[in-house]
Amino acid sequence: MDLASVVSAESLVEPQGRYLADLMGRGVQGTADAVVLPSSVEEVSAVMRWCYENDVPLTARGGGTGLAGGAIPVHGGIVIGFERLNKIRQFDPLLWRMHVEAGVTTGDIQRLARESGLRFPPDPGAAEISQVGGNIACNAGGPHAFKYGVTGTWVTGLEVVIPPGEIVRVGGPIRKDVAGYDLKNLLVGSEGTLGLITAAWLKLVPAPELELPVIGLYRDAEAGISAIERVLGSGVVPAAIEYLDGVTLQFSGGAYPFGLPDDAAFMVITEADGSYAEARRVAAELKEALAEDAVAVHAPLEPSEVTELWRWRGGAAFGILAQRGGAYSEDIAVPLDKLRDVARETLEIGERHNVPALSFGHAGDGNIHSTFLFSPDDLEEEQRADDACHELFELALRLGGTISGEHGVGWLKRGQLEHQLGPAGFDLHNRIKQTFDPKNLLNPGKKQ
Amino acid sequence: MDLASVVSAESLVEPQGRYLADLMGRGVQGTADAVVLPSSVEEVSAVMRWCYENDVPLTARGGGTGLAGGAIPVHGGIVIGFERLNKIRQFDPLLWRMHVEAGVTTGDIQRLARESGLRFPPDPGAAEISQVGGNIACNAGGPHAFKYGVTGTWVTGLEVVIPPGEIVRVGGPIRKDVAGYDLKNLLVGSEGTLGLITAAWLKLVPAPELELPVIGLYRDAEAGISAIERVLGSGVVPAAIEYLDGVTLQFSGGAYPFGLPDDAAFMVITEADGSYAEARRVAAELKEALAEDAVAVHAPLEPSEVTELWRWRGGAAFGILAQRGGAYSEDIAVPLDKLRDVARETLEIGERHNVPALSFGHAGDGNIHSTFLFSPDDLEEEQRADDACHELFELALRLGGTISGEHGVGWLKRGQLEHQLGPAGFDLHNRIKQTFDPKNLLNPGKKQ
Numbered sequence: 005m006d007l008a009s010v011v012s013a014e015s016l017v018e019p020q021g022r023y024l025a026d027l028m029g030r031g032v033q034g035t036a037d038a039v040v041l042p043s044s045v046e047e048v049s050a051v052m053r054w055c056y057e058n059d060v061p062l063t064a065r066g067g068g069t070g071l072a073g074g075a076i077p078v079h080g081g082i083v084i085g086f087e088r089l090n091k092i093r094q095f096d097p098l099l100w101r102m103h104v105e106a107g108v109t110t111g112d113i114q115r116l117a118r119e120s121g122l123r124f125p126p127d128p129g130a131a132e133i134s135q136v137g138g139n140i141a142c143n144a145g146g147p148h149a150f151k152y153g154v155t156g157t158w159v160t161g162l163e164v165v166i167p168p169g170e171i172v173r174v175g176g177p178i179r180k181d182v183a184g185y186d187l188k189n190l191l192v193g194s195e196g197t198l199g200l201i202t203a204a205w206l207k208l209v210p211a212p213e214l215e216l217p218v219i220g221l222y223r224d225a226e227a228g229i230s231a232i233e234r235v236l237g238s239g240v241v242p243a244a245i246e247y248l249d250g251v252t253l254q255f256s257g258g259a260y261p262f263g264l265p266d267d268a269a270f271m272v273i274t275e276a277d278g279s280y281a282e283a284r285r286v287a288a289e290l291k292e293a294l295a296e297d298a299v300a301v302h303a304p305l306e307p308s309e310v311t312e313l314w315r316w317r318g319g320a321a322f323g324i325l326a327q328r329g330g331a332y333s334e335d336i337a338v339p340l341d342k343l344r345d346v347a348r349e350t351l352e353i354g355e356r357h358n359v360p361a362l363s364f365g366h367a368g369d370g371n372i373h374s375t376f377l378f379s380p381d382d383l384e385e386e387q388r389a390d391d392a393c394h395e396l397f398e399l400a401l402r403l404g405g406t407i408s409g410e411h412g413v414g415w416l417k418r419g420q421l422e423h424q425l426g427p428a429g430f431d432l433h434n435r436i437k438q439t440f441d442p443k444n445l446l447n448p449g450k451k452q
Numbered sequence: 453m454d455l456a457s458v459v460s461a462e463s464l465v466e467p468q469g470r471y472l473a474d475l476m477g478r479g480v481q482g483t484a485d486a487v488v489l490p491s492s493v494e495e496v497s498a499v500m501r502w503c504y505e506n507d508v509p510l511t512a513r514g515g516g517t518g519l520a521g522g523a524i525p526v527h528g529g530i531v532i533g534f535e536r537l538n539k540i541r542q543f544d545p546l547l548w549r550m551h552v553e554a555g556v557t558t559g560d561i562q563r564l565a566r567e568s569g570l571r572f573p574p575d576p577g578a579a580e581i582s583q584v585g586g587n588i589a590c591n592a593g594g595p596h597a598f599k600y601g602v603t604g605t606w607v608t609g610l611e612v613v614i615p616p617g618e619i620v621r622v623g624g625p626i627r628k629d630v631a632g633y634d635l636k637n638l639l640v641g642s643e644g645t646l647g648l649i650t651a652a653w654l655k656l657v658p659a660p661e662l663e664l665p666v667i668g669l670y671r672d673a674e675a676g677i678s679a680i681e682r683v684l685g686s687g688v689v690p691a692a693i694e695y696l697d698g699v700t701l702q703f704s705g706g707a708y709p710f711g712l713p714d715d716a717a718f719m720v721i722t723e724a725d726g727s728y729a730e731a732r733r734v735a736a737e738l739k740e741a742l743a744e745d746a747v748a749v750h751a752p753l754e755p756s757e758v759t760e761l762w763r764w765r766g767g768a769a770f771g772i773l774a775q776r777g778g779a780y781s782e783d784i785a786v787p788l789d790k791l792r793d794v795a796r797e798t799l800e801i802g803e804r805h806n807v808p809a810l811s812f813g814h815a816g817d818g819n820i821h822s823t824f825l826f827s828p829d830d831l832e833e834e835q836r837a838d839d840a841c842h843e844l845f846e847l848a849l850r851l852g853g854t855i856s857g858e859h860g861v862g863w864l865k866r867g868q869l870e871h872q873l874g875p876a877g878f879d880l881h882n883r884i885k886q887t888f889d890p891k892n893l894l895n896p897g898k899k900q
Contacts (some may be wrong), residue, residue, distance in 0.1 A: 404624055
C-alpha cells in the first residue's frame with residue numbers, strides 16, 4: 005500500500021529543497037521520498053500509521069526557522085509539514101486562552117491576542133515564519149522569556165499523535181492539572197522525536213500598557229556585566245535583560261537606532277513593562293542601575309523607537325552572519341554568576357581556534373549566543389569554527405550549564421547530550437524515546 | 453543482607469503511626485517494616501538499591517500534609533522520610549536562586565527568601581509543615597498560583613535518585629535548558645512513583661512591596677461568578693482569584709475577619725500586588741470589577757489584616773471538616789467557562805447522594821475544592837460521600853477538566869486516571885512508570 009492511498013491527493017507534494025533544510029542547518033540538506041502536508045489530525049495519524057507499518061522515517065517540520073537542523077530529514081523517508089493545519093480553533097479573549105492548530109504562525113497568534121488587549125508572550129526570532137507547533141516542539145525562548153518564561157510556560161494542553169498513530173490529548177483549556185505524569189512538558193521541547201503536535205491550548209495574559217527599553221553602554225564586558233548584576237539586585241523585574249558584546253557591536257552597531265558612542269564596547273538592553281505608571285517606575289530603577297560606569301544610557305520612549313530597537317536586536321544575528329558569510333551561533337545557558345566567564349572565554353576559544361568570536365543574547369536567563377565566524381569557502385576555517393563550538397559545549401558543562409538553552413539539540417549538537425546528562429541520565433533519556441517510539445522512526449538521529 | 457547494614461543506625465526509626473498516614477487520607481493507615489530517615493543522597497541511593505535488590509516497596513514521604521493518601525505505604529515495605537535532609541545548600545539572593553534539600557519546609561524557604569526581599573511564590577496549605585520535596589513531588593498549588601504558577605514553575609533543577617539507585621541531576625541553577633527531554637517536569641508531580649527527589653534548585657523573584665486583597669460578597673453564585681468574569685476582563689492580573697460558596701460561608705464565615713453581611717451567600721477573594729502604586733492601581737480596578745451586584749466589597753489595607761484574611765482562608769477547610777467530623781474535599785480543575793457548572797452541580801451531586809455539599813477554591817485557575825461532608829461514625833453516609841466524589845470526577849471530565857488540579861492522584865483517586873487519559877494516554881502513562889521503575893517498587897499503588 006503506498007502513501008498516496010492513505011492521504012488525500014492535495015496533501016502530497018514533491019520533496020522540494022525548502023522542505024529539506026532549516027534556517028541555519030550549516031548547509032545540510034536532507035532527502036525525502038515524499039512531503040505530506042496534512043489538513044487534519046486524522047491525516048497526521050494515517051501518515052504515522054503508514055510509516056510505522058512500513059518502517060519509514062517521519063520527520064516533522066514547522067516553519068523551518070530552527071537553528072539546530074532539527075527539521076532536516078537526515079535519514080530520508082517522509083517529511084510532514086503543518087502549514088495546512090493552520091486554523092484558530094477557538095479564541096476566548098475574556099478567558100485568556102486560545103486553541104490553535106500547529107501550523108498557525110506565532111506572529112499571527114501574537115497579533116490576534118494583541119487585538120483583544122492580550123499577549124502571547126513567547127517571542128522567538130522569526131515569529132512571522134515560525135509555526136507555533138515548531139516553537140512548542142523546540143520550547144523556543146526569546147528576549148522576553150526572562151520575565152514571561154519560555155514557550156512551554158504558555159501551553160496548557162496538546163493534541164498529539166504518538167506512535168504507531170494514536171491521537172492523544174494531554175491537558176486542555178485548563179490552567180492546572182496534576183493527574184497524570186506531565187506528558188505535556190515531556191512533549192514540549194521533544195523536537196519531533198516523541199510525537200507530532202497537531203494542536204495546542206495556549207494561555208494568554210493581559211498585555212502591558214507600555215514597554216520602555218533602557219539601554220546601557222559600557223567600555224567593556226566587566227562594566228556591563230556588573231550593571232546586569234545591579235539590575236538583578238534592584239528589586240524590580242525587567243521584561244528582558246540582553247547583552248551584546250564588543251565584537252557584536254562592531255559588526256552590527258552601525259544600524260543601532262540611537263547612535264553608538266565611540267567608546268561603547270558592551271551593550272545591556274533591559275526593558276520595563278506594565279501599566280503606564282509601573283513601566284515608568286521600573287524604567288527609572290533600571291536607568292539608575294545601568295547608569296553607574298556607563299558610557300551612555302538610552303531610554304527611547306516612542307512605541308516606534310521600541311519596535312525599531314527590537315527589530316535591530318532581532319536582526320543582529322544576520323548582520324553578524326554577513327561578516328564572513330558563515331557563522332556558528334550557539335545557545336548555551338549557564339548559571340548567572342558565570343556570565344563573565346562565558347563572555348571572556350568565548351573570545352579566548354575563538355583565539356585558540358583562530359576564528360572571529362563574539363557573544364550576545366539573553367543575559368538575564370544566562371542564555372548566550374556565543375558565535376564563531378568563518379568563510380563558507382574556507383573549509384579549514386569552518387572546521388576550526390566547528391572545533392570552537394565543541395570547546396564551547398565543554399565550557400557550558402564545566403560552568404554547570406547546558407549545551408542548549410533554546411535552539412534544541414537537533415542534528416548540529418549530536419553527540420553532546422551524553423556529556424551533559426551523564427550515563428544514567430542519558431540512559432533514561434533514551435529509554436523515554438524508546439517508550440514513545442520503539443521503532444525509532446520519528447525524526448531519527450535528532451536529540452541524541 | 454539487612455537494611456541496617458546499608459544505612460547508619462541513627463537513620464533507622466521504628467514505624468510509628470505518624471509515618472504511615474497523611475493529613476487527610478480518609479483514615480487509611482499503611483504498614484511498614486522500617487522507616488528510614490537518611491541524612492545524605494548517598495544514603496537514599498543505598499536504601500533504594502537495597503529495596504531493588506530485595507524486591508521491597510519504597511514509599512517516600514515529606515511532611516505528611518498530602519491530601520490524597522500519596523504518602524501512605526499501602527503495600528508495606530520501607531518508608532523513607534526526608535526530615536534529616538534539611539540543609540539549605542546555597543542561597544544567592546542577588547541571583548534570585550536557592551539550592552535546598554528535599555526536607556526543608558516550604559515555610560522556611562518562603563521566610564528566608566522574604567528576609568532578602570525575595571519571594572518563593574508557591575503557597576500550598578500547611579507550608580510550615582510540608583517539605584519542599586513533597587510539594588515538588590505533588591506539584592502543589594495554592595491561591596497565588598493564579599499569577600505565579602504552581603510549584604514546578606519555580607524549580608529549575610532536581611537531584612533525584614532513580615531505580616535501581618542512580619543519583620541523577622536534571623537541570624540545575626540555570627533558568628533555561630532544552631537539551632534533554634524535560635525529565636525535571638516529568639519528576640515534578642510524579643508523587644514518588646518515578647524517583648526520589650533529594651534536592652532542588654529553586655528560582656525566586658523580587659517580593660511585591662504591597663499586597664492588597666479585595667473581597668466581593670454576593671447574594672448567589674451567579675452574581676459571584678459574573679464578578680470573577682469581570683475581573684478577568686478588566687485587563688489587570690490579580691495575584692489570586694478565590695471563591696467560597698454559600699454553604700462554605702455558612703460553616704466558616706463566622707470567623708471571617710471583616711464581618712459577613714447577612715445576605716452574603718458567595719464570596720470572591722482577589723488580591724492586587726506589586727509596587728505600592730501598582731498594587732493600589734490594580735486594587736482599584738478589582739474593586740470596580742467586583743462592586744457591580746455586590747452585597748459588600750471589603751478592601752483591607754493593613755498588613756496584619758491581610759495576614760488574618762489568608763489565615764482565615766487557609767483554615768476554612770478545617771472549619772468545614774469540623775461540621776460533621778469527616779469531609780472528602782477534592783481538587784478538580786475545569787475550563788474557566790465551567791465554574792458555574794461546578795458550583796451548581798456540586799450541590800446537586802450532594803443532594804442526589806444525600807450528603808452536605810459545598811465548594812470553594814482557586815477559581816481563577818478553575819481549580820475548585822468540591823467537598824462532601826459525613827460523620828465518621830456513619831459508614832453509610834461516608835459511602836454516600838465517596839459515591840458523590842466519583843460523580844464529581846465524572847463531572848470534571850465531562851466539563852473537559854481534570855480529576856486533580858493540585859493534590860495529585862495518590863491513593864484516594866485510584867482508578868480514575870484511565871477515564872481522564874483515555875486508553876492510549878493511560879498506556880503511555882504506565883509505560884513511563886515502567887521505564888523508570890520496572891519492578892514497580894516506588895510508591896506502588898499510587899498515581900494509577
